[in-house]
Amino acid sequence: MVRVAVVGGGFAGLIFAREMASTGLRVDLYEEHGRVGMPEHCTGIVSERTVNTIGREARETIIDSYDSLEIRFRGETLAVLDVGTVYRLDRVRLEELLLESLMSLGGRAQLGKRVHSVGIEGSVKAGGSEARYDAVILADGAHGELHRMLDLGYRGDYYYGLNILVPGKRESTILVDFILDRGLAFTWDVPTVGSVSVAGAMGTLAGVKRFFEVLKPRAFKVYGGRIPAGPPAERLRRGRVYVVGDAGGLVKPLSGGGLYPNAKAAKLAASLIKRGLDVGEALEKSLSIVSHELRAQHAVARLVYGTRVLETISRAVGGAPLRLRLDYDTHHQLVISTLSQVGALSSQRLAAAALRGGGLEAPLSLVKVLYHSSASAYKRLASGRLPGV
Structure with missing residues (x-):
């Protein structure tokens, strides 16, 4: 039986693990934390297409829905966009359900187990033992060292994204304000349940810190992290190792969102395997297609x-x-x-x-x-x- 290792239990790792397991491959997931979904760092706004691509796990974790997006430039409204319906997902629960689905498909999850090294021939060393695989999918994140040790993955600049829960009003429009000054690319305000809004910003570390100081007196929860500025890495494969997620720069360059491109790549890879391609060919082709699309968006x-x-x-x-x-x-x-x-x-x-x-x-x-x-x-x-x- 073909064996696949997935290193990293964030969204990218989980969606690839689930899709690989859905094709009948034997999948081992390695995650250094004792649970998935933590730490939080994403707002969780996705399209209906992305919900359908992810499947049941996304549909069961919808928190809110929105029908329009107001685009501003330094406070002035430039456009009101009809986006059909977009959804806000409970990211923590989403990843928990993806893990459950992986295991129901016969996949194995080794939580709390740190991977120390990965070899291009498909070896994975973790917890004093070593195993070999036909393919290793590296999803070790923006801070990961494993893909860097193999001279793989994203090497470009980063933004910082910050989400701040503050009191707000219940509306159906998401506000996005492009600042392009003082270290801020853009800010957002996403109304949600219980008269709460998710206010946020993407920019330099200094810029988002200044943004936080303004909202700090009203904030009751803060989370975020580093976001690749793009474009995706030129090199996403070496030997039997493939890099996905933030580690590969597989995010939408304008917004920093990673759910759509990784869900699409994982689903495409699985469909190619079901059509008869081997796991390596399927991963390489799917990552190439999605990377090309993201490069167009990076322009x-x-x-x-x-x-x-x-x-x-x-x-x-x-x-x-x-x-x-x-x-x-x-x-x-x-x-x-x-x-x-x-x-x-x-x-x-x-x-x-x-x-x-x-x-x-x-x-x-x-x-x-x-x-x-x-x-x-x-x-x-x-x-x-x-x-x-």
């Missing part, structure tokens, strides 16, 4: 965080917020929709803002975004002179 993140695009959109909107539909899982479509909504001249100004404000990487990011847009939009932006901003 959008570079435009938003590294240029003057939002300032230009703000001027083009002129106090009349755009109303757009957004696929919550594909952020690059938001920029494309905005380009088409603000009109040809403003679109040219957006391009000029990107080129002027984003340094050497901005032109490449703009090309990548345009690659995903319509031919007419491409021709409009790529032709002729760009006016001043």
